Amino acid sequence: MKVTHAVLVHGIWQSEARCFGFLRRDLEARGVEVIVPSLKPTDGRAGMALMAEQLKKEVNAAFGEEQEILLVGFSMGGLVARCYLQDLGGADRCEAFVTISTPHHGTKMAKFHWGKGAAEMRPGSVFLKALQDSESRMGKMPIVSYRTPMDAIVVPADSSVWGLAENICIPCPLHPLMTFSPKLRKDLLKRFEFPAG
Structure with missing residues (x-):
């Protein structure tokens, strides 16, 4: 699968400038056009659906409405990306989806943060149940979920294990170093073909 366009979705409290630096450079060096939308509010206090709507607008503005993309989400960004894919039609244009340290089944640490997004990331939330119920909308695209067993933000760490994905430890x-991990980046990059590869 040749990737020419990629969208990287940052995690909580992050922005384009504070996430994916190395991975973005890796992809751009291989001729991939990359965007890292800065979604607001960055702490997710207004909920995932609002951020997913922003993500859709940013993707369409950058790449039009039909260009196929590789979508990569880190931490909370993986859930925002799933909301975009499953609820806003993003799966129709996504050729592969990668999550990195995403709490697919919630994280107990979310109880220490306030706001709608934090509530949605708590285990058993209505939001997570709705994502689980609409997983079939992902279709047949390749999905990879990376996790670390030492994660102190995604608790328990195996909450990043997702039944639809190829799960890689x-x-x-x-937690925040996962997007910088040389081992992770090497594994991710070997899965795709690139224009300058």
């Missing part, structure tokens, strides 16, 4: 000491 990458030893990494800190």
Whole structure:
């Protein structure tokens, strides 16, 4: 599968400038056109659906409405990306989906943060149940979910294991370092063909 366009979706409290630096450079060096939309509010206090709507607008503005994309979501960004794919028709244009340290089944750490997004990331939330119920909308696209067993943000760490995905464990000491992990980036990049590859 040749990837020419990629969308990277940041995690909580992050923005284009604070996430995916190395992975973005890796992809651009291979001739991929990359966007990293800065979704607001960055702490997710207004909920995932609002951020997913922003994501859809940013993708369409950058790449039009039909260009196929590789979609990569980190942490909360993986759930925002799923909302876009499953609820807003994004799956129709997505050729592959990668999540990195995403709490697909919620995280107990979300109880220490306020706002709608945090409530949606708590295990058993209505939001997570709705995502689970609409998983069939993902179609047949390849899906990979990376996780670290040492995750102190996604608790329990195996909440990043997703039944639809190929689940890969990458030893990494800190949750925010996962997008920088050389082992993760090497594995991700070998899965695709690129224009300058």
